[in-house]
Amino acid sequence: MEFKIAVAKGDGIGPEITDQAIKVMEKVAEKYGHRFEFNNVEVGGEALDKFGDPLPQSTLSTCKKSDAVLLGAVGGPKWDAFESDKRPEKGLLRLRKGLGLFANIRPAVLYKQLQDACPLRSDIMNEGIDICVVRELMGGIYFGERGKSEGENGKEAFDIETYSEMEVKRIAKAAFETAMGREKKVTSVDKANVLESSRLWRSVVEEVAKDYPKVELEHMYVDNAAMQLVRRPSQFDVILTTNMFGDILSDEASMITGSIGMLPSASLGEAGVHMYEPIHGSAPDIAGQDMANPIGTILSCAMMLRHSFNMEGEARTIEVAVEKTLEEGFRTGDIMSSGMKQIGTCQMGDEIAGRI
Ligand code: NAD
Numbered sequence: 001m002e003f004k005i006a007v008a009k010g011d012g013i014g015p016e017i018t019d020q021a022i023k024v025m026e027k028v029a030e031k032y033g034h035r036f037e038f039n040n041v042e043v044g045g046e047a048l049d050k051f052g053d054p055l056p057q058s059t060l061s062t063c064k065k066s067d068a069v070l071l072g073a074v075g076g077p078k079w080d081a082f083e084s085d086k087r088p089e090k091g092l093l094r095l096r097k098g099l100g101l102f103a104n105i106r107p108a109v110l111y112k113q114l115q116d117a118c119p120l121r122s123d124i125m126n127e128g129i130d131i132c133v134v135r136e137l138m139g140g141i142y143f144g145e146r147g148k149s150e151g152e153n154g155k156e157a158f159d160i161e162t163y164s165e166m167e168v169k170r171i172a173k174a175a176f177e178t179a180m181g182r183e184k185k186v187t188s189v190d191k192a193n194v195l196e197s198s199r200l201w202r203s204v205v206e207e208v209a210k211d212y213p214k215v216e217l218e219h220m221y222v223d224n225a226a227m228q229l230v231r232r233p234s235q236f237d238v239i240l241t242t243n244m245f246g247d248i249l250s251d252e253a254s255m256i257t258g259s260i261g262m263l264p265s266a267s268l269g270e271a272g273v274h275m276y277e278p279i280h281g282s283a284p285d286i287a288g289q290d291m292a293n294p295i296g297t298i299l300s301c302a303m304m305l306r307h308s309f310n311m312e313g314e315a316r317t318i319e320v321a322v323e324k325t326l327e328e329g330f331r332t333g334d335i336m337s338s339g340m341k342q343i344g345t346c347q348m349g350d351e352i353a354g355r356i
Contacts, residue, residue, distance in 0.1 A: 002035040003309055006066040008059065008095070011045040011088060012282025013292035013345075014072025020294035020349025021070060021301045024321070027356035028305070028314050039066065043095055044074025044088030044282075054091025060098045064273060068308040069099070071277035072297065076284045084146075096137055100269035102167070103174040104246065105303070106133040106279055108253035108263055113326035116337035117258035120230060127234035129257055132182060134175040134238055135246025137267055139167040140197075142243045161197045163242070168204035174268070175240035176212040185216045185237035189225045189245055197242075205240065225249060230256060250279055259334040261293025264300035266307050274308050276300040290344035293332040295322055298352055321355035 007022065009015040022038055029036050041059040048054050054074070063069045074088040084090060110118055110129035118125045144160035172188070179186045188205045190198035202219055209217040220228065222245045228235065229252050241249060254260040260280040267275040278296030286292055299322060306315035330351050331340040343351070 001309070002037070003067040004037045004039065004065070005304075006041050006059075006063045006069045007038050008041050008043040008063075008069065008071045009046075010043055010072040010074040010282060011076045012073055012284045012287040014044075014074065014282055016288070016290070016345045017278065017292050017294040017297040018070060018072040020345060020352070021297040023349045023353045024298050024318060024356060025301050027353045028301075028317060031317070031356055032311075032314055034311075034314075038070075043071070043091045045076055045079045047091055048079060048082070048086065048088060052086075054086065054088050055094040055098070060095065063095065063099060063275075064271075066273060068304050069095075069273060069275040070297075070301065070304065071095075071275055073278065073280060073282040075282045076287075093142060096267060096275070097143070099267075099273050099275060100138070100271045101267035101275055102136065102138040102270075103171055103268045104133075104135040104137040104265055105174075105178065105268065106135060106246075106250045106253070106263060106265045107131070108133065108250065108257045110257045111262075111323065111326055113323065114258040114262070114335055117335045118256060120233070120256055124230075124232065124234075127232070129233045129253075131233065131236045131253055132178055132238050133246055133250045133253060134171065134178055134240045135250060136163075136167065136171040136241070136243050137246075138243075139163055140243035142247075161195065161242075161244070163197045163201055165200070165204050168201050169208055170270075172205045172208040172240060173211075175238050176208060176215050179215045179238040180212065183237040184214055185218075187225070187236055187239050188217065188219050189222050189239055189241040189249065190219065191222050191245075192219070193221060201242065222249070226252060229253060254279060259293060261296050261332065261334045262299075263296045264298075264303050266300070266303040268307065274304070276304040276308075290346055291333050292345045293334050294345050294349050295332075295352075298322060298349070317356055318352075321352045324355045325351045 141161040192198040302318040
């Protein structure tokens with residue numbers, strides 16, 4: 001089979017980690033007789049430098065014409081002082097919006113091989129961690145009205161969180177559908193004791209739940225959820241939450257499963273071109289040093305094979321290759337522990353590709 005994949009390598013470690021993912025995908029293509037055509041597009045800081053726009057029209061139109069999009073990461077100190085509309089992150093937000101990607105699926109699994117990298121007590125860790133965060137991606141405070149002004153007490157600034165019934169309904173459905181294929185439990189995380197938008201969220205989620213009688217639904221305040229994630233992560237199956245809470249909680253979920261460098265994600269929309277990206281940022285502190293962990297990006301490709309190309313066997317092949325590589329003791333610095341073999345980004349790509 002033949003598929004077109006738009007590759008937005010982005011900034012910082014973006015190019016290094018996407019190169020490893022492409023290496024692995026090419027091995028998958030070879031093994032199964034597929035053809036993947038990779039087309040590079042610019043987004044973020046790289047696009048700002050070249051075109052003065054973090055999301056040039058050409059990038060969006062190439063992505064729209066592709067079967068799927070692979071993204072590395074965007075951003076870095078070089079562009080931090082830019083006005084908010086001219087920041088690399090704005091290019092990513094516009095790309096998600098342009099492709100209609102409203103659901104971000106972020107599985108967080110603790111591999112048995114990585115138990116030494118888990119910062120939790122062994123009795124907590126031994127209960128296992130297998131969580132899927134379903135984060136709303138196109139609404140809420142990241143897309144709400146914002147502004148700055150001069151007030152009585154000096155400068156003022158605001159960002160507004162707004163959610164509509166339609167937005168909550170479609171993300172809640174995505175979470176319940178995800179739960180149907182897993183342990184059939186949804187924990188909806190909000191701040192309904194304080195926020196009006198959370199109270200609407202809660203009532204719409206309850207309505208959607210009626211269509212999924214086999215799925216157990218519980219509600220949890222975000223502050224409690226942050227605590228429960230480290231206290232007893234095994235209680236969670238699917239976490240359904242807003243754009244901002246999902247952003248924060250999935251970083252926490254990544255840390256308890258070893259490293260932010262391990263976690264993949266799929267951003268799904270109704271239009272059919274989905275985007276796959278690791279959950280971490282551009283890690284400017286380690287960029288260009290062959291230190292980044294490419295596994296989150298490589299596992300994002302497994303999600304692409306599964307969700308966009310309906311290739312379950314090929315997806316599992318990547319996941320098994322990652323497990324074998326870890327089993328045999330290979331580690332990047334972020335997941336290193338004593339007795340293991342520390343390797344760089346490029347060798348990690350080679351090791352995984354070699355086990356396809
Ligand atoms: P970050 O995720 O880039 O880095 C946080 C920490 O995790 C750093 O110490 C980094 O070295 C480490 N890390 C991240 N990915 C790693 C990997 N694959 N292997 C090993 N270590 C890894 O977050 P940050 O430092 O808050 O942000 C840096 C830049 O990235 C900022 O400009 C931010 O806006 C941007 N950002 C982009 C995205 C995205 O493109 N999706 C997401 C988050 C942050």
